[in-house]
């Protein structure tokens with residue numbers, strides 16, 4: 001019974017940690033908009049965590065610059081299992097406008113498994129909420145898979 | 149023989165179910181949920197469900213527990229449990245609606261309370277310092293300053309209440325304090341104690357560590373301070389401790405300022421009344437402050453408690469002394 005409650009709680013209380021890997025700040029601002037009273041992602045239990053140790057969902061924005069590459073890997077390692085990685089914006093997927101730059105070493109898929117990719121430059125807050133909601137469901141599935 | 153078995157069973161019941169472990173866990177998490185929901189409504193949001201802290205708790209229970217290499221493993225894991233145990237002991241000592249589970253009231257349980265109240269904060273400090281993170285280092289130094297800041301007014305408030313009830317001498321028994329109010333009316337209705345009650349309302353959020361007095365755990369600047377390295381079940385315990393502290397502090401307020409005056413003959417009804425008053429005080433002292441204020445700086449917090457709040461408590465003490 002407890003296992004069921006725990007699995008269910010996984011999708012109801014996902015805490016987010018946000019990593020900026022050289023984004024233009026557009027996606028970061030939209031992510032903050034998601035937790036404002038207007039969009040209020042807290043009604044699904046989302047909360048911004050202060051440290052990767054508390055996080056369930058890691059949100060990555062930006063095209064992965066050479067400087068941030070190692071730091072991204074280190075942050076992802078610190079997150080306890082089960083965890084879900086969400087990329088936000090077109091930058092982590094393709095490099096977007098920064099593609100071809102000497103300092104861009106994307107895409108994000110090279111470094112980690114991406115569970116949900118939210119496209120757009122910038123994605124609308126509604127799209128971000130939907131993506132995060134899907135990520136929360138994946139979190140529950142991962143927990144159930146861990147049990148087996 | 150059978151009598152000892154019965155008393156053992158009732159004692160086990162009062163420690164594990166009511167008013168001990170299970171009861172405080174549920175009520176504490178419920179209060180935390182009410183706090184979050186009302187806060188959201190104050191900010192014109194829909195807010196998380198009232199059961200959200202339960203989801204958080206169970207989710208953290210299901211996460212991996214990581215112990216950092218730099219940490220002292222045993223202390224790191226024991227700290228949240230020490231805090232939890234002391235909180236449960238405290239709840240068993242508080243006469244909820246005049247009900248004392250062990251049938252005894254100590255002569256000086258108010259002083260025992262005062263000591264027990266510091267243990268959860270000390271547990272946080274120990275846990276943080278054993279985790280070996282610099283963020284935790286800043287957090288624990290702030291936690292210590294916060295402790296010093298609210299202890300002084302808290303002691304003065306308790307002295308005031310003890311003096312009022314003792315009438316010339318000090319009465320440190322919680323049982324007697326709540327019984328006294330049955331005959332003489334709730335202490336909150338005595339005008340000279342109102343400043344002390346307000347001071348206590350200010351002490352509650354600092355003791356629990358909610359915004360704007362959560363400088364020690366400021367997640368936006370020092371990554372939740374002492375909790376920075378905690379994951380999984382130990383973190384769940386710390387979150388639970390915070391929730392239980394909410395109930396302990398508000399229940400203590402209820403006993404000190406409402407006492408037996410609101411008690412009925414039925415234990416279940418009494419418990420319900422105490423929980424209802426606790427919820428009201430939670431909203432009044434914690435949610436309201438959270439909704440209107442941003443986080444204070446540590447030096448402002450210290451100054452605020454040692455001037456305004458201490459002055460309020462001292463006014464009451466002087467009034468009670470002179471009248």
Ligand code: SF4
Nearest residue numbers: 024026089090091121
């Ligand atoms: S996707 Fe667009 S808005 Fe987002 S970080 Fe990249 S360039 Fe900026």
